[in-house]
Amino acid sequence: MTKPIARALAALLATAIATPALSQHDAAALRDAALNDDIAWDITEGLTTEVGPRQAGTEAEARARDWGKARLESLGFRNVRIETCEMPVWTRGEESGSIIAPFPARLALTALGNSGATPAKGIEAEVAYFPTLADLEAAPAGSLTGKIAFVGHAMKRTQDGSSYGYFGRLRRNGPAVAAGKGAVGIVIRSIGTDYHRNPHTGGTVFPAGTKPIPAAALAIPDAENLERIFKRGKPVRMTLLLTPVRAEKGQSGNVVAEVPGSDPGAGIITIGGHLDSWDLATGAIDDASGLGITTAAAKRIMDAGQPRRTIRVVWFGAEEVGGCGGPDYFARRKDERHALTAESDFGADRVWRFAVKLPDAAKPVADRLAIALAPLGIGRNSEPAGGGADIAPLVRAGVPVIDLEQDGTRYFDVHHTPDDTLDKVDLEQLRQNVAAWTAMLAITANAPEELAPVNR
Amino acid sequence: MTKPIARALAALLATAIATPALSQHDAAALRDAALNDDIAWDITEGLTTEVGPRQAGTEAEARARDWGKARLESLGFRNVRIETCEMPVWTRGEESGSIIAPFPARLALTALGNSGATPAKGIEAEVAYFPTLADLEAAPAGSLTGKIAFVGHAMKRTQDGSSYGYFGRLRRNGPAVAAGKGAVGIVIRSIGTDYHRNPHTGGTVFPAGTKPIPAAALAIPDAENLERIFKRGKPVRMTLLLTPVRAEKGQSGNVVAEVPGSDPGAGIITIGGHLDSWDLATGAIDDASGLGITTAAAKRIMDAGQPRRTIRVVWFGAEEVGGCGGPDYFARRKDERHALTAESDFGADRVWRFAVKLPDAAKPVADRLAIALAPLGIGRNSEPAGGGADIAPLVRAGVPVIDLEQDGTRYFDVHHTPDDTLDKVDLEQLRQNVAAWTAMLAITANAPEELAPVNR
Structure with missing residues (x-):
């Protein structure tokens, strides 16, 4: 390769890396379109109506995995698969x-x-x-x-x-x-x-x-x-x-789906919520809505054109019981390059604040995110993000994390009770969540900056 | 008797009849003092805590009658008695x-x-x-x-x-x-x-x-x-x-108590609510609070000095099941002279409106009542009062009736559910009820006008 050509190529590469595949304007447009989202509602309504309660380790959770795999495939996600794991099961x-x-x-x-x-x-x-x-x-x-x-x-x-x-x-x-x-x-x-x-x-x-x-x-x-x-x-x-009875050996598992990215070296963004619920209710806000929100956002990014980074959506099993879903994902995937992770598991009410834990070099990403989220009424938390239970092993291993923090004012009225049913989900607030997640993914999945690792 | 003396006596009597024993000013003072009432709360709290659910015809309702008799006696009411009656009993x-x-x-x-x-x-x-x-x-x-x-x-x-x-x-x-x-x-x-x-x-x-x-x-x-x-x-x-099972013969009954009036010919004012509840909850708003409100108001009138008319407080049995409480009261009492009746059986939220069904000659009573209730935010309903289930036989027989209408906006959130518990009672609204009832009794129990009958 001649030097001029090499220089020209290097300059081109630098430009390609420095310019997000999606502009801030594009992210804003995707965000606003998501305010009319129906995908999150359809998932939340479908899972609660057609599967209902789905306690970890029970046949109902297995039915939920099958339901999830079919739904994710019909939405056009790639590499959809169920990954099972074993654990003790306590039942009422x-x-x-x-x-x-x-x-x-x-x-x-x-x-x-x-x-x-x-x-x-x-x-x-x-x-x-x-x-x-x-x-x-x-x-x-x-x-x-x-x-x-x-x-x-x-x-x-x-x-x-x-x-x-x-x-x-x-x-x-x-x-x-x-x-x-x-x-x-x-x-x-x-x-x-x-x-x-x-x-x-x-x-x-x-x-x-x-x-x-x-x-x-x-x-x-x-x-x-x-x-x-x-x-x-x-x-x-x-x-x-x-x-209650306790069985030493039961089966749980995760449903995994992907939006493949254009740059395999840029790392994977793993997002999701948990598929299992307590047995007393249909688990609408804990956590069907979290699956709906994260899946809808990923689908909207997928439909807007291939992102730079792979977005992996995980419907984790056995979160409620501290079971094998999150650990199993980490055990299988810890050697893959994770650029970022985020989880939605605090109901369906509006995102009011966001927090990040990113390497210093990625500070501009957080700044762009702040600009994209502000029109949704979302302010910035000066404390670092912490993630949730399912992604805790990733976060502990140094994977950057973003929290889109939901308003929890009424969450503990319903949490883990027979009252966790679809009527508790407010469609407009659910859509605001999807818009926030869509903006977050639009910016992070296409960011030219290096995102990982932090404090590793 | 000489003619002049007879004329003087007649004039004196006319003055005595035309002047309420309590002035409008006195009624207002009693009303305002009732805004700090604790009696209604104590009855509501006591009955729900110490007796709890008390379905008509069960031993729990019998315990509630005993509890009520003891409480009414300790409050100083006269002629406190339990009057039982028989009816079929359906149990869950x-x-x-x-x-x-x-x-x-x-x-x-x-x-x-x-x-x-x-x-x-x-x-x-x-x-x-x-x-x-x-x-x-x-x-x-x-x-x-x-x-x-x-x-x-x-x-x-x-x-x-x-x-x-x-x-x-x-x-x-x-x-x-x-x-x-x-x-x-x-x-x-x-x-x-x-x-x-x-x-x-x-x-x-x-x-x-x-x-x-x-x-x-x-x-x-x-x-x-x-x-x-x-x-x-x-x-x-x-x-x-x-x-469920059905027994053909069970026992219910009423608890009756009185504030004796000074003028036996002026008729009795019968007020109250129902003692029984459904079995699913402690019946705080349906209808322990109604007993608390009406009993507290009668007690406050009693403590202010003997009223002209006897006030009779009835804790009716078996209202929820359409049982024998209300009919039994009527069967025993129909030949007594009833001047007025009123019932509190629509929760514990504030009175927002009142309605009357009075003879034309008693129109000034309703006007005085409107003036006394307005400071509590209570307007006047132009439709006639209708009473409730327990006093329906009295109303049908032509006894005048006043409705102090409670705000029912949230009543059917809780009505007949396991959720009818003490926490649903708002103390300030309960006290507003007592104030309204106290004002109503102060005016009607001492009204010089003839109150009964209507449309008989």
Whole structure:
């Protein structure tokens, strides 16, 4: 190659790299068109109506994978495949409970994931009341022997959902703490912010060596009624019947689909949400809508012309139960070059803020993103992005991440309850999500800058 | 008696009659003091916490009567007594149902009062969908043989609750219509305006000669999901298990208490609400709050000094099931002189309007009432008052009636569901009710005008 030709080629390459395949103007046009999106709704409506509840490791989740594969193929995605993995499966049995003294009352309750089982006839015991997890933790060793613990909390609504982290510890850790002090069972005030007779399930954790005890969440009206009863100062007794079962070997899995990029060396952008739901509802906001949003955005980018980077959409399995979906994806893919990852798993209400974790060299990408998102009312979070549960292994490995943060004000009214149904999805807010994701993908999938890795 | 003395006496009497024992100014002061009332809340909180659900004819309703007698006595009411009556009692059994084809889904449902029972193993049948009661009524004779009917409706919120009358016909009459066309069961969209997985129960009516069929209400999210499934155009099959039982002889009853008046000839003012609730919840807004409001107002009048007319507070039994409470009161009391009646049975939200049905001679009473209620934001309804179910026999017999109309905008979100719990009662709105009732009693119990009868 002659020097002039080599120089000319180098200049051409430099230009090609420095110029996004899509202009900022193009990204804005794609964003605005997405405000009329129907794809996200169709996926959310279809999955909740035609599959319904799809707990991790059950045949319903397997049906959901088949449904997802067919839908992704019919939308024109490439390399659509199901990748299965194995894990233990906890499933709900009968569940009921009543206050029997001093004032009889049936309780609206539901077992926490990983709860132990009572005998088939249930248990009856005195109830010990703790206003908070800290009070339970302060109880003397052995002081709960033979008793059922009842623990409250004061979780309130927050836009960023941050109160779930703190108060959610009661669900995650409280049962093991009670077990360690001799309790025969525990009921907690549901980790939620509503006032309906629909208890909030969710996983709890019994560390190795701690025998699981029966653990249930009370609907918030029932928890407050029980607190009022305790204020009368009389001994409280209750019955509890929970018959969940645990199978050591079940199957979950991910559904993976791609929009192939033009530059294999530019890395993959992995986005998605989770396919499994809790068993109590059809999982509309947790997380059918996340699948709808991310898939619709990827489809809109695909239809606009081939992006520079491959966009991989993953419908992760077994998120709710901390199961094998996310880890399995990472185990299979960790040696591929990931340029970026992002996850939608906080409902269907509007994106109000975004955060990034990108290498310094990619700062212009974040600046272009800020300009593209501002017309949707989305401001910039000065804290770094953190991702979600499914992509956590990627993020820990140094893959850059962007958070399109959804408004969580009403999320914990519905989260993990029988009320997580399609009517909770607001179409206009869902479309705003699709527009935000479309703009984000338009900019990042076509960015000439190097995106990865960060802090590796 | 000499003529001059007789004339003087007559003039004195006329003055005594024409001057209310309490001035308009006194009524306003009592009204404003009631805005800090705690009595109504204490009754509502106490009954829901210490008794809880109290279905008509059950031992829970009997406990509620005992609780009510003790509470009314401790508040200082006179002539407190329980008056029992007999009636058939329908009680809920097991209840469950699922769509089994084309897309399996468990349904949140509850039996309607007076529903027939399925066999112990339930039934399975094809489902026939009707968007409205009119569509069901138009179905050809025999066309539902062997099928389960599913009927929707389009009830929306109204401030005056009037949509319940029209759309509620589906619950009251729909099951008998379906039975008449050969259906083996019926499920209806709950008569309600919320989006929670809490179905709305309530009584249905099978006329003599119509064998009751199993009849249930679906939670509204489940009804809409089923409608979406029908839109897919495939045959729908479902299972239904309902095992209610009916006993021909049960006991209900009223709790009656009085504030004795100074003028036995002036007639009795009978007010109250109903003590029974549906079994699914603690009946906070239906109707513990109605008992709290009316009892608190009567107590406040009692404490302000003896009124001219006796105020009788009745906690009626068996309202929800159309049982013996209201009729029994009338049967025992119809020969007493009733000057006025009024009932609180539409929740705990603010009074927004009032209506009267009074003799023409008592028009000044209504005018004084309008002046006393206006500062609470209460306007005047030009239509005549109608009363409620418990006092209907009195109203039909020509007893004057006043309606303090509550805002029903959110009432049918909760009505007859597991969600009718204390947290639905807003203290400030409850107090506004007490203030309105206190003003109404201050004026009517002391009015010098003749109040009864109307249109007799």
